[in-house]
Amino acid sequence: MTSRIVVIGAGLGGLATSAVLARAGHEVTVLEGQDWVGGKSRRIEVAGQRIDTGPSLVTFPDVLEQILDTYDEVGPATEKARDIAGITLERLPEVGRYYFKDQQANLPVEAGHPWHESWARFEKENGQLGPAITNLLTTDPTDPGILGAVLRLLSRYGTKLTTQAYLDSLSWMPDDVKDVVAIHTLNAGVAPDQTLALYASMAAVMSSDGVFVPRGGVYEIAKGLEALALHAGVTIHTGEPVVSVRKGLVTTERATYNADYVVSALDGGILEGLLGKQAPAPKVLSCSGVAIFGVLDEELPEDIVTHSVMMPDRPAELFDDLGKRVVPSQTMAFLNYYRANTIYPNDKPVAALLLTAPPNGMSASLDDEFVKSESRRFSDMLGLDRGIIERMTDYTILDPEYFSGFGAVGGALYGAPAPWWRSGPFHTPAYNSPLTPWLWRVGSSVHPGGGIPAVLGGVLIATRRMLRKID
Numbered sequence: 001m002t003s004r005i006v007v008i009g010a011g012l013g014g015l016a017t018s019a020v021l022a023r024a025g026h027e028v029t030v031l032e033g034q035d036w037v038g039g040k041s042r043r044i045e046v047a048g049q050r051i052d053t054g055p056s057l058v059t060f061p062d063v064l065e066q067i068l069d070t071y072d073e074v075g076p077a078t079e080k081a082r083d084i085a086g087i088t089l090e091r092l093p094e095v096g097r098y099y100f101k102d103q104q105a106n107l108p109v110e111a112g113h114p115w116h117e118s119w120a121r122f123e124k125e126n127g128q129l130g131p132a133i134t135n136l137l138t139t140d141p142t143d144p145g146i147l148g149a150v151l152r153l154l155s156r157y158g159t160k161l162t163t164q165a166y167l168d169s170l171s172w173m174p175d176d177v178k179d180v181v182a183i184h185t186l187n188a189g190v191a192p193d194q195t196l197a198l199y200a201s202m203a204a205v206m207s208s209d210g211v212f213v214p215r216g217g218v219y220e221i222a223k224g225l226e227a228l229a230l231h232a233g234v235t236i237h238t239g240e241p242v243v244s245v246r247k248g249l250v251t252t253e254r255a256t257y258n259a260d261y262v263v264s265a266l267d268g269g270i271l272e273g274l275l276g277k278q279a280p281a282p283k284v285l286s287c288s289g290v291a292i293f294g295v296l297d298e299e300l301p302e303d304i305v306t307h308s309v310m311m312p313d314r315p316a317e318l319f320d321d322l323g324k325r326v327v328p329s330q331t332m333a334f335l336n337y338y339r340a341n342t343i344y345p346n347d348k349p350v351a352a353l354l355l356t357a358p359p360n361g362m363s364a365s366l367d368d369e370f371v372k373s374e375s376r377r378f379s380d381m382l383g384l385d386r387g388i389i390e391r392m393t394d395y396t397i398l399d400p401e402y403f404s405g406f407g408a409v410g411g412a413l414y415g416a417p418a419p420w421w422r423s424g425p426f427h428t429p430a431y432n433s434p435l436t437p438w439l440w441r442v443g444s445s446v447h448p449g450g451g452i453p454a455v456l457g458g459v460l461i462a463t464r465r466m467l468r469k470i471d
């Protein structure tokens with residue numbers, strides 16, 4: 001039996017879902033409001049140079065591998081997913097270099113550095129949890145096979161179930177190293193006391209198992225998933241926002257589509273609006289960002305690595321300000337720097353400076369005091385003789401106002417996070433409710449705070465369940 005399935009949203013979640021469902025033999029249409037596929041993952045050109053915006057680093061690459069395996073398993077044995085998608089991940093030599101107060105250190109921390117011993121112990125105890133976390137990300141929580149992974153993680157954290165509680169319990173770890181580990185909870189957009197303890201382990205797993213960037217840029221993942229979808233026969237309409245969803249009918253500004261099943265791959269709250277319901281105003285929001293993507297007039301010094309992280313001197317104040325949605329005096333920022341002909345096929349060096357910002361929908365420019373002072377602080381920490389912004393010959397700036405265009409209040413990058421005890425298997429909303437068996441959800445609304453691995457892992461769980469039900 002072939003079902004007609006409409007997937008709303010062509011972000012990574014919607015693309016992967018449509019590819020798997022169509023490969024399993026269903027007639028799938030994807031409806032995307034923007035003019036590009038990839039959603040928050042997007043490719044732009046600045047002065048003729050390629051720069052990918054949105055996500056920059058790939059972690060837990062086995063999740064992506066499982067999407068490719070699933071595509072091969074559910075469909076006819078013709079061309080292999082890996083050949084169609086053509087994604088080649090390159091491992092970075094380090095997770096990144098972290099600049100904190102007067103210290104700087106790569107992760108993993110090199111021998112001889114004052115943080116080396118404590119980092120090595122932390123990585124030894126947590127770095128082996130990668131397979132257990134991957135298992136958790138990709139296995140249906142109702143599957144007894146997940147139990148081993150859960151027990152493995154619980155034996156590490158005991159009763160200390162948040163990142164903050166777990167780090168507080170590590171009496172041997174210097175406070176500065178704890179702060180460096182804890183800052184990674186901003187990958188979920190929230191503070192360490194609002195995230196599961198496994199976010200603490202992420203930094204160690206990334207250090208042990210690596211962080212990756214696809215050759216050509218992270219947008220190659222969106223392109224690869226789109227290629228899989230098209231190969232499986234999916235019809236993708238871009239520039240066609242959905243305006244309402246009812247059982248059996250999805251209406252856009254241009255047409256109405258009949259559907260046996262609808263899959264929402266939208267940010268939290270948007271689907272409720274399309275169903276004619278009022279989404280409750282979120283009490284907590286994840287952070288937003290001001291991102292400046294520029295072409296540099298010359299290469300940066302040799303010692304600047306691909307991914308640099310600037311910490312605030314007092315992280316607790318930053319988390320507090322973000323929670324109150326006010327501009328912090330100091331923030332956490334990334335610099336992603338690609339030399340000419342490295343990762344991207346560019347003939348000039350490019351850099352992306354991402355300043356963590358409050359989710360208040362603000363617009364930003366290079367003249368803002370926050371942007372000026374924090375980019376200057378970062379440039380000084382990197383030891384640059386000329387500021388990073390002054391080195392940009394051309395740039396594009398994306399701000400919380402831009403990010404709110406995806407639907408999340410205030411431009412919250414990861415939507416409205418669920419309380420930590422509701423993360424993972426206990427998330428609400430669920431992928432599907434028995435009250436609306438025709439309606440499914442994947443992506444950011446069911447995995448707020450999750451990056452690419454959580455979104456793609458959710459796709460694996462949801463599509464397996466869905467195919468079981470449909471078949």
Ligand SMILES: Cc1cc2nc3c(=O)[nH]c(=O)nc-3n(C[C@H](O)[C@H](O)[C@H](O)COP(=O)(O)OP(=O)(O)OC[C@H]3O[C@@H](n4cnc5c(N)ncnc54)[C@H](O)[C@@H]3O)c2cc1C
Binds near residue numbers: 265442
């Ligand atoms: C700045 C930034 C940095 C990040 N860095 C990383 C990173 O380094 N590593 C990592 O793993 N993750 C990172 N993430 C997170 C990652 O980008 C997301 O988890 C992932 O891209 C979300 O995919 P998605 O498909 O769930 O949602 P989205 O990409 O938001 O897709 C939803 C789609 O729905 C569309 N849509 C909305 N309303 C409608 C409508 N009415 N009709 C039709 N379509 C509609 C939107 O246009 C969008 O294309 C980052 C995110 C941001 C924003």
